[in-house]
Amino acid sequence: MSQQEEWKDVVPIPQDDGKNPVCPIAYTDEYREMTDYFRAVMASGEVSQRALKLSGRVIDANAAHYTAWVYRKKLVLDLGVDISEELAWVAEISGRHIKNYQLWHHREALLELLLDPKQVALEPQDQRMRNPDIRRELQFIDRVIDQDSKNFHAWSHRQWVVRAYGLWDQEMAFVDTQINQDVRNNSAWNQRYFALTRNQAADAFVLTKEAADAEIAYVIDKIKLAPNNESPWSYILGLLLRHAPAMLYEDLLPSINALASDKNGALAVVSTPFYWSALVDIYEKQAEVLDAEQRDAVKGLAREACESLAEQYDPVRAKYWKYRKQELTAQ
Amino acid sequence: MDKSSEHNGSVGLLVDKHVEYVKSLDKRHDEIEYWMTEHLRISGVYWGAVSLHLLRKSDALRKDDIIDYVLRCQNADGGFGGHVGHDSHLLYTMSAIQLLVMYDALNRVNAGKVIGYVKSLQDETTGEVSGDVWGEKDTRFAYISLAIMSFFDAVDQLNVDGVVEYVRKAMNYDGGFGSGPGGESHAAQVFTCLAALAIAGRLDIVDRERLSGWLAERQQKSGGLNGRPQKLEDVCYSWWVLSSLNILARVHWVDCQKLCDYILSAQDVDNGGIADRPGDIADVYHTCFGIAGLSLAGYDKYSLAEVDPVYCMPLSVIKSAGLRKWVDKVPENWEH
Numbered sequence: 001m002s003q004q005e006e007w008k009d010v011v012p013i014p015q016d017d018g019k020n021p022v023c024p025i026a027y028t029d030e031y032r033e034m035t036d037y038f039r040a041v042m043a044s045g046e047v048s049q050r051a052l053k054l055s056g057r058v059i060d061a062n063a064a065h066y067t068a069w070v071y072r073k074k075l076v077l078d079l080g081v082d083i084s085e086e087l088a089w090v091a092e093i094s095g096r097h098i099k100n101y102q103l104w105h106h107r108e109a110l111l112e113l114l115l116d117p118k119q120v121a122l123e124p125q126d127q128r129m130r131n132p133d134i135r136r137e138l139q140f141i142d143r144v145i146d147q148d149s150k151n152f153h154a155w156s157h158r159q160w161v162v163r164a165y166g167l168w169d170q171e172m173a174f175v176d177t178q179i180n181q182d183v184r185n186n187s188a189w190n191q192r193y194f195a196l197t198r199n200q201a202a203d204a205f206v207l208t209k210e211a212a213d214a215e216i217a218y219v220i221d222k223i224k225l226a227p228n229n230e231s232p233w234s235y236i237l238g239l240l241l242r243h244a245p246a247m248l249y250e251d252l253l254p255s256i257n258a259l260a261s262d263k264n265g266a267l268a269v270v271s272t273p274f275y276w277s278a279l280v281d282i283y284e285k286q287a288e289v290l291d292a293e294q295r296d297a298v299k300g301l302a303r304e305a306c307e308s309l310a311e312q313y314d315p316v317r318a319k320y321w322k323y324r325k326q327e328l329t330a331q
Numbered sequence: 332m333d334k335s336s337e338h339n340g341s342v343g344l345l346v347d348k349h350v351e352y353v354k355s356l357d358k359r360h361d362e363i364e365y366w367m368t369e370h371l372r373i374s375g376v377y378w379g380a381v382s383l384h385l386l387r388k389s390d391a392l393r394k395d396d397i398i399d400y401v402l403r404c405q406n407a408d409g410g411f412g413g414h415v416g417h418d419s420h421l422l423y424t425m426s427a428i429q430l431l432v433m434y435d436a437l438n439r440v441n442a443g444k445v446i447g448y449v450k451s452l453q454d455e456t457t458g459e460v461s462g463d464v465w466g467e468k469d470t471r472f473a474y475i476s477l478a479i480m481s482f483f484d485a486v487d488q489l490n491v492d493g494v495v496e497y498v499r500k501a502m503n504y505d506g507g508f509g510s511g512p513g514g515e516s517h518a519a520q521v522f523t524c525l526a527a528l529a530i531a532g533r534l535d536i537v538d539r540e541r542l543s544g545w546l547a548e549r550q551q552k553s554g555g556l557n558g559r560p561q562k563l564e565d566v567c568y569s570w571w572v573l574s575s576l577n578i579l580a581r582v583h584w585v586d587c588q589k590l591c592d593y594i595l596s597a598q599d600v601d602n603g604g605i606a607d608r609p610g611d612i613a614d615v616y617h618t619c620f621g622i623a624g625l626s627l628a629g630y631d632k633y634s635l636a637e638v639d640p641v642y643c644m645p646l647s648v649i650k651s652a653g654l655r656k657w658v659d660k661v662p663e664n665w666e667h
Contacts, residue, residue, distance in 0.1 A: 015369075016415055039416070065370050067418040070465050105467040150562065152510070152517065159513045186560040190515035193504055199513045201500065230548065230560040238504025241541075277544075316554075320547045320584040 001033050006050055012036035013043055031061055042071050047078045056089065063097035069106055076110070083114040084133070091140055098144060104153045108160055111137060117164040125169050137161055149178065155187045163199055171195035183222050189231040193239065207243035213251065215239060220255050224265055233274040237281055249286035256282075273314035279305040280324060299328050344625065344633045345598055349618060350388045352603030353379040356615055372414040373404050377426040378619035380433055384645045385622050385636045389433075398436045401427045408451075409444030410463075420463045421452060425475045428482050433648055442483045449476050450488060458493015469510045470501050474523035477530040478642060481654055486530065495533045498524045506541030518549060518558040518571040525578045526641045532660035539579055539665070546572050547584040554589030555608065565607045566597050566617045569624025574640035577627050580665045587628040594621045594628075 001007045014036050038058050041051045055072040058065055076086055090107050097103050115133050128134060138161065144154040162171055172195045178188035196215070197205040219236040223229070240248045256278060260270050269275050283302035287295045306325035310318040356379060368375060376397060383391050404411045404427055410419025411427035428445065431437045452461045453476060460472040473494045480486045500512040501524060507516025508524035521542070528534045549556045549572050555564030556572045569590060576582045596609045597617070604613025605621035626638040637646040641657050649655050 062370070064368075066420060066463065066465075067370070067412075070418060070463070073465070101467065102465075105465065109466075150559070152515065156510055156514050163513070184561045187515050190503065190509075194513045202502075234505045234545075234560070238506070238541075242504055316550055316552065316586050316589065317547050317584065319586070320544070323584065 001037050007037060010037055010040050010044075013039040015039070034058055034061065035065075038068065038071075042067075047075060049079070051075055052079060052081065056093075059102075060093050060096065063093070063100040063103060066102050069102040073106065073109060077113075083110050086110055087114070087136075087140075094140075094144065095147075098148065098151060099153060101153070104157050108157065111161070111164075115165070120165050125166060128165055128167060129170060134161070134165055134167070138167075145178070149182055149185050150187045152187070155191060158191070159194055159199070162195075168195065168198050179222065183226050184229050184231060186231045189235045192235065196239075202242055205243060207239070209244075209247075212240065212244050212247050216247075216252055216255055220259055223259065223269065227265070227269040228272040228274065230274060233278055237278060241281070241285070245285055246289075248282045252278075253282050253286075271313065273309055273317075276305045276309045276313055280309075280328075284328065303328050342595065342598065342600055344595060344635075345600060345603060346386050346388070346634075348598075348600070348603030349382060349605070349622070350386055350391050350603070352599070352613065352618065353382050353615065354391055355602075370413040370417060371423065373401065373411065373423050373430070374413065374426040375615050376400065377430050378615045380430055381638075381643060381645075382615070382619045382622050384433060384648070385626050385630075385638055387634070387636050394434050397430060398434055398439060401430050401436075402439060405440065405444075409441070409446075409448030418463065419448060421449070421460070421472050421475050421479075422462060424448065425479055428479050429642070429644055432482055432652055433644060437482060437652075442485075446480065446483055446485050446488060449479050452476065453489055453493070455490055455493070458490045458495075458497050460494065460497075470498055470508060470520050470527070471510070471523045473498055474527040474530075477527050481530050482652065484653075491531050494527060495531050495536070498527055499536055502536075502538070506538045506543075506545045515559065516545065518546070518556070518568050518575065521546065521575050522571040525575050529578055529641045529657040529661070532657070534578070534660070534665075535662050537579070539581075539662075543576065543579050543581040543584055546576050546579075547581070550585045550590065554586065554591075554593035556585070556590065563608070564593070566594055566605055566624070567607065567620040569594050569628070570620035570643070573624050573627045574643065577640035578661075580661075582627060591625055591628050591632075594625055597621065 012033070034054065034057055038054050041054060052072070052075045055068050055075060058068045059072065075081070087107065087110055090103060090110070094103060115131070120128055120131070141154055141158045141161070144151055148154070162168065175188055175192045175195050178185055179192070182188070196211070216236060219232045222232045236252060237248070240252060256275070260266055260275065280302050283298045283305070287298045287302070290298060303325050306321045306328065310321035310325070314321065356375070380392065380397065383389050401411070403415045404417070404423065406412060406419045408419050410421070411424040412418055413420065413423040424445065428437070431440060452463070452472070453459070459468050460476045461468055462472050476489060477486060477491070477494060480489055498508070501508045501510070501514060501520070503509060503516045505516050508521045509515050509517060510520050514520070525534070525537065528537060549558070549568060551557060551564045553564055555566070556568040557564045558568045558571065573582060573585070573590070576584060594605065597606045597611070598604070599606065599613040602613070604615070605618045606613045607617050622635065623638050623643055625633050626635040627640060630637050638644070639646045639649040639655070642649050642654065
């Protein structure tokens with residue numbers, strides 16, 4: 001850069017590591033040079049196209065350089081950069097920095113500038129879904145999730161987009177596609193809850209009987225595909241515990257029992273820790289509403305399930321299951 | 332075959348090697364990772380310092396150098412950057428304050444300035460806390476803001492109810508916590524939420540049974556722990572999961588011996604340091620959380636100093652700073 005006409009007027013500012021640094025840093029020459037110039041640009045508060053370009057180089061070299069992102073956002077605003085172009089730039093570098101926090105936050109801030117959620121909320125939902133900016137964003141997220149289906153940032157950003165622009169109607173279809181692609185993707189199961197409840201507070205969401213039945217059927221179907229998969233078990237137990245606890249033993253239990261006696265897949269199901277663990281949770285809940293005699297019988301079943309887990313199906317957590325068993329005895 | 336995979340936990344904890352490894356970190360100028368981590372240098376120093384303290388070798392780094400360095404990372408807004416001359420961020424302000432507390436130098440900063448910085452990042456109405464002036468929100472920042480304030484005995488200067496409400500909204504159907512409302516449960520976010528609630532004295536809102544079960548479920552056949560279902564085990568979750576179970580008084584729900592063996596098997600037996608998993612290259616982050624995990628799982632067996640699960644700092648330091656009081660606010664029937 002020191003040889004370039006464009007940067008002749010700028011005096012680079014070297015990193016100040018102090019005289020006896022605890023941890024002097026070795027910089028490669030190229031990176032050191034660009035950050036020295038960038039430091040000078042920030043120090044003088046320069047707002048220019050070359051500063052924008054330089055911030056892009058620094059970020060692409062080290063996306064975790066959060067100060068560079070902050071300055072870039074200021075440049076985008078002050079220069080009146082076309083937001084769509086800036087989003088395109090983020091998409092271009094995203095493949096190299098897909099787990100970087102700042103990248104996703106920058107995107108969110110840009111979207112808010114481009115499309116005011118309050119304004120968009122006034123439009124009908126199908127119209128919102130046709131909005132080219134929203135479509136582009138969902139496609140961007142799709143591409144990232146295609147490459148890494150459990151990317152924490154991408155899912156969290158998707159939730160932000162769905163929430164900010166009220167895109168609830170289509171979300172369950174997306175979740176279905178994801179679960180069908182990989183039934184073990186816990187991020188997709190989490191999104192299922194998010195979509196079903198529309199992210200309402202746990203005490204505000206009402207789960208109808210029809211919806212709960214549909215979820216039970218859906219989960220049973222997915223457990224058949226891969227019984228030893230924590231996610232659907234955890235999803236349905238959590239959903240019902242929170243929103244319809246009686247359905248655990250009235251509806252879910254018969255479905256699980258049917259699955260466990262199904263001659264084609266019973267063995268695969270009853271040899272998973274999740275099956276036995278679900279029985280413990282369900283019996284424990286059921287015991288709360290039974291009279292003394294029936295309660296003891298159900299608790300006995302739960303204790304037997306704990307024993308099977310400790311001895312056979314989940315020995316690594318034997319101490320946990322022994323504790324659960326003891327609790328079932330004590331109550 | 333690579334260096335560490337031919338060894339297993341039976342080599343024991345290589346204390347001297349790890350001390351040398353941490354001390355060598357400032358001499359590795361030719362490694363590309365080194366300059367790429369400039370922006371979080373101060374956290375690197377914190378991870379190294381915690382490792383050394385827990386190994387009972389806190390004097391292996393020069394105290395005065397560390398204090399001088401930390402103070403030079405402070406900015407006019409009262410916050411600290413990840414390195415000298417970098418913008419303030421809550422993450423690095425946390426590392427800076429933790430270092431000053433560990434080296435008994437908290438009185439070297441102007442408390443009011445730091446408190447003012449942390450307060451400036453909280454939305455007083457909603458209680459949500461941002462990581463920096465940029466406004467990124469996350470349950471990590473809920474924890475850090477409370478923790479920093481607690482070092483200055485100034486927790487009540489935040490809208491604590493607001494922080495607690497934000498954390499409550501991030502609680503999921505599986506009992507775990509995500510990075511914000513709706514986010515998937517993740518063991519590191521679980522730690523930040525539990526530690527935040529511990530400092531706020533509001534652990535009562537946690538579904539203790541379900542969360543403990545979910546955390547215990549993170550142990551894999553290898554003995555190692557993962558951070559989410561269907562993900563690979565990683566040594567750093569030894570800390571995030573075990574500290575959470577410790578706060579919940581349920582450490583015994585996982586097989587601690589198998590976990591310790593797993594952590595030890597990820598040691599670099601030649602150059603010291605601990606990697607994310609056996610066979611990978613060691614780094615200071617995994618060294619810190621591996622050692623801290625060992626301390627929680629069996630400090631007496633490995634002659635390690637005890638660690639506090641809320642602050643990830645030596646228990647003795649937390650006690651003398653008067654911060655162990657979070658234990659008194661744990662729900663009574665948790666048998667701490």
